[in-house]
Structures are given as structure tokens and as C-alpha cells.
Amino acid sequence: MGLIAQLLVNTLQIGAVYVLFSLGLTLVFGVMKVINFAHGQFFTLAALLIAAAMPELTVRFALPAWLDYFVCFAAASLAVSALAAVLYFGAFERYLRDLIGSFILSVGLLLLMEGIYLWVFSGAPRVVPKLLTGQVSVLGGSLETQRLVICGIALAFTFGLYQLVQHSKLGKALRAVAEDREAAMLQGIRYRRISFYGFMIGSALAAISGGLIAPLVAISPSIGNDYLSKAFIIIIIGGLGSIPGAILGGFLIAAIESFAGYFFDLSYATIAMFLLVMVFLLVRPQGLLGHAQR
Amino acid sequence: MKHLMAWAAAAVLAAGIASGARAEDNILRFGVFVPMSGAAASWGIGSAWVGQQAAKEINDHGGIKAGGKTYKVEVIAYENGYNSADGGKAAQAMLNRDGIRFVIQGIGTAPVKALQSLSERTGALLLQIAWGKSVKGPQAPLTFTSSNTPFELFGPLIDAVKRQHPEAKTVALLNPNDATGQEVEEEVVKQYKARGYTILTSAWYERGTTEFQPIATKLAQTHADIMDMGAPPADSGLVFKELSVQGWKGIKIQSAGTGADATVKVGGAAVEDTYMGAAADFAGPTATPIQRKLNEGALAALHEPLNVLQLATWDAAMATKAGIEKANSIDPRKVAKVLPDLIFESSYGPAAFGGKETYGSPQQMLVPIIVSQIKNGQTVEIERIIPAELKQRLAKQP
Numbered sequence: 001m002g003l004i005a006q007l008l009v010n011t012l013q014i015g016a017v018y019v020l021f022s023l024g025l026t027l028v029f030g031v032m033k034v035i036n037f038a039h040g041q042f043f044t045l046a047a048l049l050i051a052a053a054m055p056e057l058t059v060r061f062a063l064p065a066w067l068d069y070f071v072c073f074a075a076a077s078l079a080v081s082a083l084a085a086v087l088y089f090g091a092f093e094r095y096l097r098d099l100i101g102s103f104i105l106s107v108g109l110l111l112l113m114e115g116i117y118l119w120v121f122s123g124a125p126r127v128v129p130k131l132l133t134g135q136v137s138v139l140g141g142s143l144e145t146q147r148l149v150i151c152g153i154a155l156a157f158t159f160g161l162y163q164l165v166q167h168s169k170l171g172k173a174l175r176a177v178a179e180d181r182e183a184a185m186l187q188g189i190r191y192r193r194i195s196f197y198g199f200m201i202g203s204a205l206a207a208i209s210g211g212l213i214a215p216l217v218a219i220s221p222s223i224g225n226d227y228l229s230k231a232f233i234i235i236i237i238g239g240l241g242s243i244p245g246a247i248l249g250g251f252l253i254a255a256i257e258s259f260a261g262y263f264f265d266l267s268y269a270t271i272a273m274f275l276l277v278m279v280f281l282l283v284r285p286q287g288l289l290g291h292a293q294r
Numbered sequence: 295m296k297h298l299m300a301w302a303a304a305a306v307l308a309a310g311i312a313s314g315a316r317a318e319d320n321i322l323r324f325g326v327f328v329p330m331s332g333a334a335a336s337w338g339i340g341s342a343w344v345g346q347q348a349a350k351e352i353n354d355h356g357g358i359k360a361g362g363k364t365y366k367v368e369v370i371a372y373e374n375g376y377n378s379a380d381g382g383k384a385a386q387a388m389l390n391r392d393g394i395r396f397v398i399q400g401i402g403t404a405p406v407k408a409l410q411s412l413s414e415r416t417g418a419l420l421l422q423i424a425w426g427k428s429v430k431g432p433q434a435p436l437t438f439t440s441s442n443t444p445f446e447l448f449g450p451l452i453d454a455v456k457r458q459h460p461e462a463k464t465v466a467l468l469n470p471n472d473a474t475g476q477e478v479e480e481e482v483v484k485q486y487k488a489r490g491y492t493i494l495t496s497a498w499y500e501r502g503t504t505e506f507q508p509i510a511t512k513l514a515q516t517h518a519d520i521m522d523m524g525a526p527p528a529d530s531g532l533v534f535k536e537l538s539v540q541g542w543k544g545i546k547i548q549s550a551g552t553g554a555d556a557t558v559k560v561g562g563a564a565v566e567d568t569y570m571g572a573a574a575d576f577a578g579p580t581a582t583p584i585q586r587k588l589n590e591g592a593l594a595a596l597h598e599p600l601n602v603l604q605l606a607t608w609d610a611a612m613a614t615k616a617g618i619e620k621a622n623s624i625d626p627r628k629v630a631k632v633l634p635d636l637i638f639e640s641s642y643g644p645a646a647f648g649g650k651e652t653y654g655s656p657q658q659m660l661v662p663i664i665v666s667q668i669k670n671g672q673t674v675e676i677e678r679i680i681p682a683e684l685k686q687r688l689a690k691q692p
């Protein structure tokens with residue numbers, strides 16, 4: 001029981017951030033029909049900004065670590081959102097529903113942004129000071145207290161987004177555009193405005209997940225790449241553009257990583273994920289909860 | 295006549311590229327081929343900085359004299375991404391685009407092998423620190439190693455741990471799943487088994503992994519007495535931290551451990567008492583004056599103390615300088631021929647190349663083997679061993 005509990009706890013804590021990160025990617029695809037390869041760079045920027053700013057803030061204002069983190073988290077999320085707005089109006093708006101154009105654009109942005117991060121922040125790994133000490137036992141599995149809190153925050157954001165998409169006017173408009181753009185426009189929904197909102201929410205989710213992961217890992221300018229490749233697997237399995245699919249896919253991938261990583265090897269877990277993607281693309285390309293393209 | 299002129303021009307251009315020198319100002323360009331991002335970035339960034347210091351030292355002392363000319367040294371760093379794909383691209387840029395013929399640092403077996411496939415063909419001298427055994431030998435006469443590798447380090451490291459913890463019997467290993475990791479794992483397993491240890495598991499992970507809980511669970515469940523990490527400092531720190539959360543308490547070894555700083559920054563208190571196979575205290579009493587000076591400079595410039603891998607860039611630059619002057623030529627093939635017989639001044643003191651018994655040809659730089667441990671977040675040396683082969687070579691010196 002102890003071992004299974006530990007593996008489940010691992011699944012939960014890894015999955016919570018995977019889900020949040022993937023939700024942003026799938027939302028952007030659903031609304032804009034753009035596969036944003038630069039999504040991981042928003043995630044990375046938030047983590048790097050927090051790691052770079054926190055020590056400065058600590059020295060200047062001698063605030064408690066959690067307050068430093070909160071201030072940096074909010075500032076980093078705002079900075080990333082501002083960058084996302086600039087990139088949307090400067091570039092992405094011209095490539096809405098253009099898969100090839102947006103692919104070239106976002107891959108170019110990925111390379112450019114990673115190069116700039118390397119130049120500005122250097123490649124050496126950075127760490128965020130510990131926010132909470134101690135560890136807790138959940139169902140017999142151990143995890144750090146700060147991981148548990150961060151996992152809870154990530155799940156709360158996921159729940160909040162789900163509620164927004166399911167029940168708010170904006171959420172209904174986002175879903176309508178993702179489902180059938182022409183029909184949505186005929187109902188008076190302004191497609192470009194909704195696309196902008198979708199892109200901003202997606203980018204903010206990337207920034208939030210980057211900010212949440214910052215205290216848990218070593219942060220380098222390439223950290224977003226690992227999450228991006230996992231997110232692609234997650235949204236293909238869950239269904240491109242599907243919010244519940246991203247949630248399901250996120251926890252499924254985390255479970256594969258946790259259980260296959262234990263019983264076989266982490267390398268085999270990675271192979272298993274890619275095999276699963278191949279099977280889905282061949283047998284059920286719309287994913288678990290996605291809609292088949294008509 | 296036109297054809298003759300064209301061929302002559304091409305020959306002059308090729309000769310210029312082949313020498314790696316800019317004829318107009320007598321500058322020899324040394325390449326540094328390293329990762330500058332990701333978990334091993336601190337090694338690369340530090341190596342590039344040490345390379346610059348070595349160039350400054352050489353230039354301040356009159357440059358390199360060969361063939362009746364005096365050359366100044368310029369160091370250019372190339373990001374190899376710590377993988378063969380990026381390494382291949384960086385190697386093309388360094389050797390073919392920029393015409394560099396002396397490489398004084400190469401980190402990572404996979405990218406170094408990508409570089410080597412080109413450097414051996416194009417006749418560039420390559421001094422590197424890749425841990426894989428297969429990078430050197432008679433089949434690669436232009437490749438030398440300028441720092442100790444698992445084949446020199448692991449025996450003394452495990453012996454030191456065995457003396458401190460004779461009760462330990464079982465080991466669990468973690469290595470990156472690439473060319474470096476695979477060659478290192480083979481050697482470390484052999485060394486542990488030769489000393490009577492039981493290997494409970496030998497796990498692998500992909501470089502770039504950020505979530506280490508699954509692998510930590512797997513390792514913790516073995517209840518091994520010793521955990522041996524063949525991973526870079528940041529990754530090892532994360533794994534030790536997760537192992538501590540999951541309640542494992544035992545002997546921690548970071549065989550690829552090059553210094554406390556990055557490991558402690560990531561792993562915190564969980565990495566205390568970790569044994570390291572490739573770390574040294576260059577601020578301590580056993581350090582030489584030049585090592586202390588470089589360490590102070592690194593602390594000021596990089597905010598990190600120097601480690602043995604970064605310092606190898608200095609030793610490689612000095613070996614290259616001594617080789618060029620001994621060969622009286624900037625032809626890398628002629629320099630490679632004289633290196634095995636040379637005794638030169640490294641940052642540790644007099645050093646040479648040896649290791650014929652292990653590698654089939656003397657291409658391994660002989661410098662002290664240092665076993666150290668993390669104590670109160672700092673690197674503390676516990677043993678410093680001068681290789682027997684170096685002692686013999688120095689004894690034969692007039």
C-alpha cells in the first residue's frame with residue numbers, strides 16, 4: 001500500500017502542473033487553431049523571472065520568503081501576459097487558423113526567446129529559496145509540504161478554469177468558437193476578440209504553471225522544452241482543444257511516468273508515452289475527449 | 295595561368311584554415327566546446343571563463359613561439375548543448391566555418407564524439423574531458439583527455455568510501471541514458487563488483503528531465519546502503535532531495551560530482567555528506583597558487599568556485615602551448631605527436647600524458663586524483679592521490 005500510495009502521490013503532484021500547462025496549449029489551439037510551440041517559453045520566462053527577482057527582493061526589503069514569492073509570482077505573471085499581448089498583436093493575430101504559418105512563427109519565436117533567455121539569464125540552473133519547510137504523509141506516501149501546497153494551488157487554478165469555461169459567458173464563447181467558428185460568429189461572437197482572450201488565458205496559464213514549478217525544480221532557459229513535449233503528448237491523447245481531455249491526459253501521462261518509471265525505467269516511461277501517441281494518432285486521432293474533424 | 299592562380303589562392307586559404315591561425319596578426323584561435331545551458335551549464339560557462347584566463351596568461355607571458363613566429367591566443371566558446379545533434383552543428387561551425395584547429399575543452403561524450411568524427415578527419419587537435427572510454431585510443435590519435443575520468447577516479451573514490459563505511463554492502467545507481475552515462479555505468483558497476491558490493495538497481499533517466507519523484511521512489515524502495523549518481527550536479531541535487539523526502543538515509547555518492555555549489559543550491563541539506571569523485575577545494579591548503587588565483591577570479595566573475603572540469607581548460611591550454619613550442623609548429627598533427635613525451639606545467643604542477651595500459655595509447659593527462667565530500671555545504675578534500683605513472687615519469691626527469 002505504501003508504495004502504491006507513493007506512486008499515486010507522485011502522479012498527483014506531477015500531473016497537477018502538467019494539466020495546468022497543457023490547458024493553456026489546448027485552449028490556444030481550440031480557439032485559434034494555432035499550435036503554439038513558444039508556449040513553453042512563457043512558462044520558462046515566469047520561472048526565470050521569479051528565480052532572478054526573489055534574491056534581489058530579499059536583499060532589498062527583507063520580506064518573508066513566501067511574500068517575496070507571491071510578489072514575484074504576480075509580477076512575473078503580469079510581465080508574461082504583457083509579452084503575450086505584444087506577440088499576439090505583433091504576430092499571432094496574422095496567423096489565426098493558419099497551421100503552417102503559425103507553426104513557422106511559433107518555432108521561430110521558441111528559438112529566439114530561448115536564445116534571449118540564455119543571453120539575459122545565462123544557462124546556469126537557478127533555484128528559488130524554499131518557501132515552506134517540512135514534509136507530510138498522504139495515504140502513506142511522502143511529499144514536501146510546499147509541493148502539496150503548490151499542487152493544491154495548481155488544482156484550484158484548474159478547477160477555476162474549468163468553471164470559467166463551462167459556466168461563464170466568456171467560457172461559452174470560447175467553447176463556441178472552438179466548436180464552430182462560423183456558427184459562433186453568426187451568433188454575434190466576435191472571433192478576433194475571443195481569440196485574443198483565449199491566447200491571453202493560455203499564456204497566463206503557462207506563466208502560472210511556470211511560477212508554481214519554480215520553487216520545486218532547477219530552472220534553466222531550456223526547462224520549458226520538457227514540459228512542452230509532455231504537453232503535446234497530453235493534448236493529443238486528451239483530444240486537441242478539449243479542456244476535460246487535457247485534464248484526463250495530464251493525469252494519465254503523470255501516471256505512466258510515475259508507475260512505468262518505477263516498475264520499468266524512466267526511459268521506458270518516455271518510450272511508452274510516445275508509443276501511446278502513435279497508437280492514438282492511428283486509431284483515435286481525435287483523442288479521448290476531442291471531436292472528430294468533419 | 296588563371297587556373298594556377300585559382301589553385302594557389304585555394305591552397306593558401308586552405309593552409310590558413312588548416313593552421314587555425316590568422317596570418318595577418320599571428321593569432322591562434324583555441325576552441326572551447328561546451329554546454330552553456332541546462333544542468334551542465336555551469337561546467338561550460340566556467341570552462342569558457344577559464345579558457346579566457348589561460349589565453350590572457352599565455353599572451354601576458356609573450357604568447358606561443360613556433361616556427362620563428364610568436365602567436366597570441368584567442369579563445370572562442372561554442373555551445374554544444376550536451377547532446378550529439380547540437381554538438382554536430384557546433385563542431386561544423388567551429389572547425390569548418392571558423393577554421394579552428396586547436397580545441398582546448400570538450401564536455402560530454404555524445405557531443406565530443408560528434409566533434410571528434412570531424413576533428414580527426416580535418417586534423418584538429420582535441421583536448422577534452424568526456425568521460426567515455428571510447429573517445430581516445432590509437433584510432434583517435436589527435437584526441438587527448440585533460441582531466442581524470444571514471445577509469446582513473448572511481449577506484450580511489452569507492453576505496454575511500456569503503457574505508458569510511460565498511461558496513462555498506464549494497465548500491466543503487468542512476469545515470470543519464472546517453473553515451474556518457476552508458477560508458478560510465480559499465481565502469482562504475484565493474485568497480486563496485488570488484489570490491490564485493492551488490493548492485494540492487496541501475497536506473498536511467500533522460501537528460502532534460504525535470505521531475506525526479508518517480509525515479510527517487512524507485513531508488514528509495516531498493517533500500518540500498520549507497521546511492522551513486524552519475525548525473526550532473528543540479529540533477530543529482532534534485533534526486534537526493536527527493537530521496538530524503540521519501541525517507542531514504544544512506545551513503546550518498548556523486549561520482550560525477552565536481553563541486554558542492556550547484557548540488558547544494560538545488561539539494562539543500564539533503565546533499566550534506568555526499569562523496570564526490572571529481573571535486574576539489576581550490577581555496578584550501580592543498581591548492582596551488584595559480585589554482586587559488588583562478589578560484590578567486592571565478593568566484594568574482596561567476597559567483598561559483600572553480601571545479602576540476604573547468605580547470606582542465608587551463609591545463610589543456612598549457613599542454614597545447616607546450617606541445618606547439620616543442621613541435622616548433624602549429625600543425626596539430628605534429629603537436630599531437632610530441633604531447634605523449636612532454637612534461638609540462640599544469641595548474642597542479644608538472645603533468646604529463648599517460649594511460650597506455652587502459653586506453654591503448656598515452657592520451658590521458660596525468661593529474662592528481664581528488665576524493666572529496668560535502669561538509670556544511672562546502673567541498674572538503676579527504677584524499678589527494680598522485681598517479682603512480684606520473685610519479686615514475688617525473689622521477690625519470692633529469
